[in-house]
Amino acid sequence: MNRADWDAVRKDFPILQRQVHGKPLVYLDSANTAQKPEAVIQAVDEFYRQHNANVSRAVHQLGSEATEAYEGARKRLAAFVNVHPNDLVLTSGTTQAINLVAYSFALPRLQAGDVILVTRMEHHANLVPWQLIAERTGAQVVPVDITASGEIDLSSLRVQLKAPAKLLAITHVSNVLGTVNPVAEICALARKAGITTIVDGSQAVPHMPVDIAALGCDFYAFTGHKVCGPTGTGALWAKREHWQSMPPFFGGGEMIREVRFEKTTFNDPPHKFEAGTPNIAGFVGLGAAVQYLSTLGMYAIAEREQQLLAYASQRLESVDGLRIIGTANNKAAVISFLIDGVHAHDLATLLDLEGIAVRSGHHCAHPLMQYLGVPATCRASLAFYNTTDEVDALIEGIARVRRMLG
Ligand code: PMP
Numbered sequence: 001m002n003r004a005d006w007d008a009v010r011k012d013f014p015i016l017q018r019q020v021h022g023k024p025l026v027y028l029d030s031a032n033t034a035q036k037p038e039a040v041i042q043a044v045d046e047f048y049r050q051h052n053a054n055v056s057r058a059v060h061q062l063g064s065e066a067t068e069a070y071e072g073a074r075k076r077l078a079a080f081v082n083v084h085p086n087d088l089v090l091t092s093g094t095t096q097a098i099n100l101v102a103y104s105f106a107l108p109r110l111q112a113g114d115v116i117l118v119t120r121m122e123h124h125a126n127l128v129p130w131q132l133i134a135e136r137t138g139a140q141v142v143p144v145d146i147t148a149s150g151e152i153d154l155s156s157l158r159v160q161l162k163a164p165a166k167l168l169a170i171t172h173v174s175n176v177l178g179t180v181n182p183v184a185e186i187c188a189l190a191r192k193a194g195i196t197t198i199v200d201g202s203q204a205v206p207h208m209p210v211d212i213a214a215l216g217c218d219f220y221a222f223t224g225h226k227v228c229g230p231t232g233t234g235a236l237w238a239k240r241e242h243w244q245s246m247p248p249f250f251g252g253g254e255m256i257r258e259v260r261f262e263k264t265t266f267n268d269p270p271h272k273f274e275a276g277t278p279n280i281a282g283f284v285g286l287g288a289a290v291q292y293l294s295t296l297g298m299y300a301i302a303e304r305e306q307q308l309l310a311y312a313s314q315r316l317e318s319v320d321g322l323r324i325i326g327t328a329n330n331k332a333a334v335i336s337f338l339i340d341g342v343h344a345h346d347l348a349t350l351l352d353l354e355g356i357a358v359r360s361g362h363h364c365a366h367p368l369m370q371y372l373g374v375p376a377t378c379r380a381s382l383a384f385y386n387t388t389d390e391v392d393a394l395i396e397g398i399a400r401v402r403r404m405l406g
Contacts (some may be wrong), residue, residue, distance in 0.1 A: 006304060009296065010385045012037040023355030026390045026397075031175050031334050031381030032359050034206060034228045036289070043288035044230060047281045054277055056254060070280050073287030074270070077235060080290040081201075081220070082211040087243060089236045089270040090283055094202045095125045097221035097236035098169075100273060101198050102129035104246040105219070105238075106167060112138030115165040117195075119144040119152060119181075120371050121174040124364045126200040130169055139166070143367070150177035150326040152186065161193040168197050172204035176363045176377065177326025178309075178334035180204070187216040202226055206383070207305055207332045209298035212237050228293060229286030232279045243269035250275040296384070304384045309333040312382060312391045319398060325377050333382035336363075339398070342405060344376040350401040356394055 010016055013035045018025050027035060047069060053062035055070045071085075078085040091097040110116070116130045120143050127141070134141045144160060145153040152170070161168070168190050173180050187197045201222040204210050212220045219242070224233030238246075248255055248266055252275035257265040266272045293301065312335055316322055321340035339347065348360035359379045362369045369375065380394060 006384065006387075010387065012039070012292075013385050014038060014041070016385060020355040020357070021353050026354075026356040026393045028380040028382060028386065028390065028394060029357045029359050030206070030383035030386075031203060031226070031379065033225045033231065034383055035385065036228055036230070036285075037292050039292045040228060040230070040285045040288045044281050044285040047284045052281070055280055056271075066280055069284045069287075070278065073283040076287040076290050077283075080294060081205065081222075081237065082213045083237050084240075086268075086270060087237055087240055089238070089243075089273040090278060091221075091234045091236055092232050092279065093223040093225070093234035094123075094200060094221045095223075095234075097219075097223075097234055098126055098198065098200065099129045100236055100249050101219050101221070101238070102133045104249040104273075105196075105242060106130075106133050107136060108247070110134075110137040110139040110166060113164055114139040115160075116141050117144050117157075117160055117165050117168045118142070119170050120146045121150070121152075121177055121179065121365065121368050122169060122171055123175055123200065123202070124366065125202075126169045126171060126198070127367065130167070144168075144170070146177075146179075146371070149328050150174065150179045151328045152179075152181055154182075154186075157186065158189065161189050161195055165193070165195050168195050169200070170197065171200040171202075172210070173201075173207065173332045173334075174326065175203045175334065176336050176365050176368055176379065177328065178331040178336070179326060179328040180208075180330040180332055182330075183217065184215050191216060203332060203334065206293075208302045218242060224282065224286040224289070227286065227289055229289035230279070230282040233282040233286045236273075240269075243273075246273075248272050248275070252276045254278075301384045305333040305382060308382045308384075308386055308388065308391065309335070311388050312380065312394075315391055315395050316380075319395065322398075325372060325374070334379065335381070336377040336379045338374060338377055339402070342402065344378040346405070347378050347398070347401055350404065351394070351397045354393075354397045354400065356397045358394070 051065040053066040055067045075085045078088045145156050190197045197217040198219040199217045205222040206226045220237045225231040255272050255275040323338050325336040344360035361376050
């Protein structure tokens with residue numbers, strides 16, 4: 001895609017036209033949540049104006065339109081990541097998805113002495129559920145080391161991938177370091193050792209074509225709001241044999257076949273794991289989001305973001321006293337950094353006054369911060385709708401903040 005096309009794409013996002021503190025918004029926090037294009041906003045609006053009803057329970061026209069829209073969104077989402085829709089359970093996000101694996105799959109299987117391997121770069125969503133399961137079962141959570149550049153240390157992982165390890169929790173892309181992990185290679189090693197793999201795809205699915213079927217993992221979780229969809233949406237893919245063997249996690253409406261006081265039988269997956277009224281309008285919006293991204297093309301998006309990443313990295317590296325945290329060879333457009341003598345929170349607060357939104361803090365990865373020996377980082381995360389002019393605005397903003405702080 002040429003520059004003019006990306007300029008047009010940017011106009012699809014109404015929020016990017018607004019001002020913040022009297023300055024044009026420069027939104028560099030897409031790893032936190034992505035902005036929403038008009039197509040998504042309209043799809044949600046149209047659902048509530050024209051089709052709103054509950055799914056699966058009503059025989060009336062609106063009920064069947066809502067069910068069709070919800071199941072249509074599942075099909076679109078499944079096609080987007082190359083899996084069968086029946087193997088894709090819709091969740092409120094990655095957090096719910098990983099907890100579902102933890103409580104329904106891992107809890108009944110683990111016992112004292114077992115090991116759950118968790119990489120040092122995991123978001124709390126792919127660590128804390130494992131700690132809770134370890135507490136209940138007597139299993140142990142063991143960290144998988146990373147290298148100085150922020151890549152998985154494959155040689156030490158190879159040693160760990162054997163009994164008593166039972167599970168490996170690994171992120172596809174780090175939300176702090178930007179590292180793209182070689183998950184297909186790692187899952188192949190784990191599979192050979194009989195270890196179940198849970199991949200957190202939250203930061204991968206928005207930025208690159210993801211073919212879950214080709215990764216060879218057991219579970220893959222991702223979240224809708226980072227894929228330009230509404231908040232409160234996400235999905236969990238699992239191998240069919242796992243869905244078949246897992247008991248339901250939540251019980252209630254929608255997930256049953258027949259309920260008697262003596263005994264209840266359950267619906268087939270994926271419905272067996274979707275108790276209660278889902279975020280129907282949210283998923284309709286997510287369906288529109290993945291259609292929008294597919295029209296742009298995920299290869300084109302990845303290429304565009306790689307160009308922005310290269311430009312931003314090179315400009316940031318030239319800032320005196322600035323250190324980029326996470327220098328893996330294969331990175332997504334996430335740049336964590338520290339500046340000598342400037343606290344990350346002060347920098348983010350002062351940049352905000354310039355209309356520039358970056359995130360500062362621990363990025364829900366406390367153990368990674370402890371490992372790196374820093375309390376917090378500043379993080380600029382880019383999406384295809386950002387521009388090199390916005391990167392320039394960040395660099396100028398940093399220079400102004402430094403002058404201000406003397
Ligand atoms: N994993 C990673 C790598 C993330 O970046 C996030 C969101 N910051 C999550 C998990 C959690 O996603 P959600 O809050 O949408 O469940």
